[in-house]
Amino acid sequence: MEAILYICHGSRVKEASAQAIDFIKVCMAAQPNSIQEYCFLELETPTIEDAYERCVQKGATKIIAIPVLLLTAVHAKYDIPLILNKMKKRFPAVDLRYGRPIGVSDKMVDILVERLEETKEWVTEDSLVLLVGRGSSDPDVKRDLGRLADLLRNRFPKSRVQECYLTAATPSFEEALDFAEGSRPNQVFIIPYLLFTGILMKSIENRLRKIQKKGRRKIILCRYLGYHPKIEQAISERIHEVSGEGAYVSNYA
Structure with a gap:
């Protein structure tokens, strides 16, 4: 069973975390997967470890981890993969696919x-x-x-x-x-x-x-980006990139 794990940055500002969660819930509604979890890299809960484990407990045999980040930087290249690789060792039977940030388009x-x-x-x-x-x-x-x-x-x-x-x-x-x-x-x-x-x-x-x-x-x-259907579409594209055989998989995890 394929699960999707959405990884947000996290913020000390509660309004920012609430906005992130609301956005991810919209993204979840657009996907058919029965197992979907959101989490935060830092400053907020649930953590990546907690959400990953929750996916496994719900029966996930493959986890697609998507960094909900605008650009590729240290968080996407090193910080998130470090945690994901630790979880991969804890649950070696679960296939892990790590996608790309939103990027330039x-x-x-x-x-x-x-x-x-x-x-x-x-x-x-x-x-x-x-x-x-x-x-x-x-x-x-x-x-x-x-x-x-x-x-x-x-x-x-x-x-x-x-x-x-x-x-x-x-x-x-x-x-x-x-x-x-x-x-x-x-x-x-x-x-x-x-x-x-x-x-x-x-x-x-x-x-x-x-x-x-x-x-x-x-x-x-101007307003910051916020929720936008085109960002939701970009997240969906990142999910489909790493779903299926022979799909693109990030080099960072």
């Missing part, structure tokens, strides 16, 4: 365009769009967010699009805001490339409140 850029359009403000040739990622020391994160920024530039060829990061990578969000101040665009759009709310989203909001008090520049904060 035109679907994700479609969502970014929606987030810009729903502000009801026009992105003009005098606008600056900041695509704000979580950040990581892993070079794959910079590569992938850069690819997303390139795809977004193709949608707005007359506007400036700049990727930046909240932690552990450059240019930082602060550096990008300094660039915006120096380049003097007529307005700055900020798109948080985050799945749900959380500490990082709140840090963006707090920083912008301080800037907007000075009133030097029109800054428009």
Whole structure:
């Protein structure tokens, strides 16, 4: 019997965890598998170990583990596989398939365009769009967010699009805001490339409140990605990639 294990990041902000659970429940409803569990890598329960064991107790003979993460970085490459490999040793008779994160696609850029359009403000040739990622020391994160920024530039060829990061990578969000101040665009759009709310989203909001008090520049904060049917579709694609004989299986687990 095939089970699906959805692995979310986890957050200290309860609203973020609630949003993640609500989203995963929507994903579960779209799949025919009778055994489906969600879990968190850190900061929230159930843990990966607990949910994995629950799948086995319910009769799973194969577990498809899907990292519900936007980009491939340390969590997807090392942290999650480390735990999964430990569980694989505990239950060697259970086949484990580990999928890919959501990754880069035109679907994700479609969502970014929606987030810009729903502000009801026009992105003009005098606008600056900041695509704000979580950040990581892993070079794959910079590569992938850069690819997303390139795809977004193709949608707005007359506007400036700049990727930046909240932690552990450059240019930082602060550096990008300094660039915006120096380049003097007529307005700055900020798109948080985050799945749900959380500490990082709140840090963006707090920083912008301080800037907007000075009133030097029109800054428009877009919504984070949140639930979207195209993200659900991407998760479904990742599930089907690793389901069945001869399917793609991540190198990390």
